[in-house]
Amino acid sequence: MSDLLRWSDVHVTFPNGSRSGVVRAVDGVDLTVAAGEVLALVGESGCGKTTLIRSVLGLEPVASGSIDFDGEVVTGNRRALRSLRRQVQMIFQDPTGALNPRQTIYEAVAEGIRIHGVAGREVDLVAEALSRAGLRPAERYMPRYPHEVSGGQRQRVLIAGAMVLAPRLLLADEPVASLDASIRGEILALMRSLVDDTGISIVAVTHDLGLAWNIADRIAVMYLGRIVEIGDAEAVLADPQHPYTKALLSVVPEADRLEQQILVGETPDPAAIPSGCRFHPRCPLVASGEAERLGILDRCLGVDPALVGTDPGRAVACHQTVTRGVRHHA
Amino acid sequence: MSLLELRNLRVTYRSERGDVPAVRGVDLTIERGQTVGLAGESGCGKSTIAGAVLRLLPKDTLVEGSVLLDGEDVYAMKPGQLRAVRWSGAAIVFQGALHSLNPVRRIGGQIEEALLLHAVDLGLDRGQARRRVGELLERVGLRADRARSYPHQLSGGQRQRVLIAMALACEPDLLIADEPTTALDVMVQAQVLALLAELQLDRGLALLFITHDLSVLNSTCERLVVMYAGRVVEEGPSRELFADPRHPYGRALAQAFPTIGDPASRMHPSGLPGDPPDPAALPPGCPFHPRCDVAVDECSTVDVSLRDVSAGRRAACVHVEVTT
Numbered sequence: 057m058s059d060l061l062r063w064s065d066v067h068v069t070f071p072n073g074s075r076s077g078v079v080r081a082v083d084g085v086d087l088t089v090a091a092g093e094v095l096a097l098v099g100e101s102g103c104g105k106t107t108l109i110r111s112v113l114g115l116e117p118v119a120s121g122s123i124d125f126d127g128e129v130v131t132g133n134r135r136a137l138r139s140l141r142r143q144v145q146m147i148f149q150d151p152t153g154a155l156n157p158r159q160t161i162y163e164a165v166a167e168g169i170r171i172h173g174v175a176g177r178e179v180d181l182v183a184e185a186l187s188r189a190g191l192r193p194a195e196r197y198m199p200r201y202p203h204e205v206s207g208g209q210r211q212r213v214l215i216a217g218a219m220v221l222a223p224r225l226l227l228a229d230e231p232v233a234s235l236d237a238s239i240r241g242e243i244l245a246l247m248r249s250l251v252d253d254t255g256i257s258i259v260a261v262t263h264d265l266g267l268a269w270n271i272a273d274r275i276a277v278m279y280l281g282r283i284v285e286i287g288d289a290e291a292v293l294a295d296p297q298h299p300y301t302k303a304l305l306s307v308v309p310e311a312d313r314l315e316q317q318i319l320v321g322e323t324p325d326p327a328a329i330p331s332g333c334r335f336h337p338r339c340p341l342v343a344s345g346e347a348e349r350l351g352i353l354d355r356c357l358g359v360d361p362a363l364v365g366t367d368p369g370r371a372v373a374c375h376q377t378v379t380r381g382v383r384h385h386a
Numbered sequence: 387m388s389l390l391e392l393r394n395l396r397v398t399y400r401s402e403r404g405d406v407p408a409v410r411g412v413d414l415t416i417e418r419g420q421t422v423g424l425a426g427e428s429g430c431g432k433s434t435i436a437g438a439v440l441r442l443l444p445k446d447t448l449v450e451g452s453v454l455l456d457g458e459d460v461y462a463m464k465p466g467q468l469r470a471v472r473w474s475g476a477a478i479v480f481q482g483a484l485h486s487l488n489p490v491r492r493i494g495g496q497i498e499e500a501l502l503l504h505a506v507d508l509g510l511d512r513g514q515a516r517r518r519v520g521e522l523l524e525r526v527g528l529r530a531d532r533a534r535s536y537p538h539q540l541s542g543g544q545r546q547r548v549l550i551a552m553a554l555a556c557e558p559d560l561l562i563a564d565e566p567t568t569a570l571d572v573m574v575q576a577q578v579l580a581l582l583a584e585l586q587l588d589r590g591l592a593l594l595f596i597t598h599d600l601s602v603l604n605s606t607c608e609r610l611v612v613m614y615a616g617r618v619v620e621e622g623p624s625r626e627l628f629a630d631p632r633h634p635y636g637r638a639l640a641q642a643f644p645t646i647g648d649p650a651s652r653m654h655p656s657g658l659p660g661d662p663p664d665p666a667a668l669p670p671g672c673p674f675h676p677r678c679d680v681a682v683d684e685c686s687t688v689d690v691s692l693r694d695v696s697a698g699r700r701a702a703c704v705h706v707e708v709t710t
Binding site for chain 1: 427573575576577580599601638642643644646647651656657658661662
C-alpha cells in the first residue's frame with residue numbers, strides 16, 4: 057500500500073494569551089496514512105488529535121513541518137488545498153450540530169455536489185449516496201428534516217454527504233461517541249464497509265479503544281501533541297508497550313483481565329508540556345519506582361524520548377523500550 | 387423494608403400530539419447499600435424513572451403506580467416532607483456537568499446551598515456548613531480550596547466530581563447517577579467510576595446507575611436492569627446477565643462494545659439494526675420485534691411479560707421457557 061497522507065514533523069501552536077506562552081497542541085508529529093486503511097488516532101481530550109486531523113484541511117495553523125497528500129505538499133499551497141477539500145471529507149461527533157436544521161436531508165447531501173460541481177444527475181447521486189449509507193429507500197428520507205430522523209440516521213446523512221463527493225480520505229472525529237451503544241456497531245460496520253468496498257482511507261479520532269479493535273488496521277496513540285506508540289491495531293492492543301497505552305487499555309470497562317491503572321489527574325496542559333518525557337508526571341513506571349530501579353529515571357525526567365521502532369511497523373516513545381536495545385524506526 | 391421500591395410505575399408525558407407513554411409498568415427494588423444498573427437506549431424511559439423517583443418531572447405528567455422511598459410513598463408526601471427527602475433521602479447526579487452548575491457562582495456556594503436548605507436537619511450553622519463543603523470536595527478527590535473556583539475553571543471530570551460532592555452533601559441513602567460519565571474521557575470515566583465504587587463501599591450508599599453502556603454497568607453494579615420502550619425486558623445479577631443475556635435486546639447491548647482481544651469482534655463491529663421505537667407509536671406485540679433477529683410470528687401480536695429464567699433472573703421474551 058502506498059501512502060496517501062503524510063505528516064512530517066508537524067507542529068501546530070496557538071498563542072495562549074499570556075506574555076510569552078504558546079500552546080503546543082501538535083508538537084512534532086510524523087505519521088502516514090496508507091491508501092485503503094483505517095487508522096485510529098487514540099488519546100484523551102486535549103492531546104491534539106482533533107487539531108492534527110484538522111491541520112490536513114488547512115483549518116489549523118501549521119507552524120512548522122509539512123503535510124503531503126498523494127505525494128503533493130499541501131501545507132501553504134492554496135491550489136492544492138482547494139482540490140483537497142473535495143478529496144478529503146470530515147464527519148463529526150455530533151451529527152445534530154453538523155446539520156442545518158432547516159435543510160432537508162436531500163439538500164444536506166446535494167450541497168457538496170453543487171459546491172464541487174460533481175458530474176451526474178443530482179437526484180441520482182443523492183439517492184445512491186443515501187442508499188450506500190444505509191438510508192433506504194432513499195426517496196423516503198430525502199424530504200425529511202434532521203429532527204425527523206434518529207441520531208444514528210443523522211450520522212448516516214453526514215456520511216452520505218461526505219461519500220457523495222467520492223473522497224479518498226475520510227477524517228472522522230469521534231464518529232460514534234454521541235450515539236447509543238446499540239447504534240454504534242452499525243455505524244462502525246458502515247465505515248469499515250466503505251473502506252473495503254471503495255478503497256478510501258479513514259482516520260478515526262477517538263478515545264474508544266473498542267472502536268480501534270472493531271475497525272482499525274493501525275493505531276496511533278497520542279499524548280500531549282506527540283505520537284507515543286504506533287503499530288498494527290491487533291499488536292498494539294494485544295501487547296501495548298508504552299505505559300500510557302497500557303493504562304488506557306486497562307480502564308476499558310470490559311478489561312477485567314488487566315489490573316486497572318487509573319492515572320491521576322487530567323491530561324496536563326499543552327501550554328506547559330513537562331520537560332523530559334512529557335508523560336513522566338503521570339507515568340506508573342516513575343510513580344512506582346520501577347523507572348529508578350531500571351536506571352532510567354534521570355532520562356525520564358530530563359530527556360524527551362524519540363519514537364523508536366521495536367518491530368516492523370511498530371514504534372514506541374519510552375525510555376524503558378530503548379533500554380531493551382532496539383534499532384531506530386525506519 | 388427496601389430502600390426504593392417502584393410498583394407498576396407508569397409515566398405518561400402530555401404533549402400537543404397526544405399522550406406519550408414513557409414508562410409502561412416498571413417494578414424495581416433497591417435494597418440498602420445495593421448497586422443497580424439501569425440500561426437502555428435514548429427514549430427507553432430510563433431517565434424518566436430517575437426524575438419520577440424524586441418527583442422532578444413536568445407538572446402535567448401523569449404518574450401512576452407507586453414510588454416508595456424507605457417505605458413512604460413519594461407521591462403522597464407534603465411539600466415539606468418532599469424537600470427533606472430530596473438531597474437527604476435520595477440525590478441525583480445528572481449527565482452534562484457543565485450545564486447543571488451555575489456558571490456565575492463559585493462552586494463552594496453552590497454546594498453550601500444544598501447544605502443550608504437542610505441545615506436544621508443536619509444541625510449545621512453557616513460556619514460548619516462552609517467547613518463541610520471543604521470536606522466534601524476532599525471526599526471526591528478535589529482540593530478544599532476549589533470551593534472558590536467557578537465552574538469554567540474546572541475540567542469536565544472535576545465538574546462531575548463537584549456534582550457528586552453536591553449530591554453527597556446531605557448524606558443520602560440513595561444516589562441516582564444518570565449517565566454520569568457519558569461525556570467524559572476514558573481515563574476520567576475510570577476515575578469517576580472508582581470514586582463511586584469507593585463511596586458505595588465506605589458509606590453503604592445505594593446506587594442506581596443509569597447509562598446506555600452495559601459494560602460500564604457490569605463493572606460497577608451488582609444487579610442489572612435492561613429497559614426497552616418503557617418496560618423492563620431483562621434483569622438479573624450483573625455478571626450472569628452480561629455473560630449470558632437471555633433477551634435479544636440484552637444480547638445486543640452486551641455485544642455493543644467489543645471485548646478487546648476477542649477474535650469474533652475484530653473487524654466485525656456488532657450493532658443492532660433499526661432505531662429505537664417512537665414511544666408515541668409503539669409497534670404492536672413485542673415492541674422489540676421489528677429489530678429482533680430471532681422474532682417469530684407470535685412476536686408481532688403478543689407482548690410477553692417478564693418470565694423467570696433462573697433464581698433472580700427474568701427476561702421478557704417468548705424464547706424463554708415458561709417454568710411452572
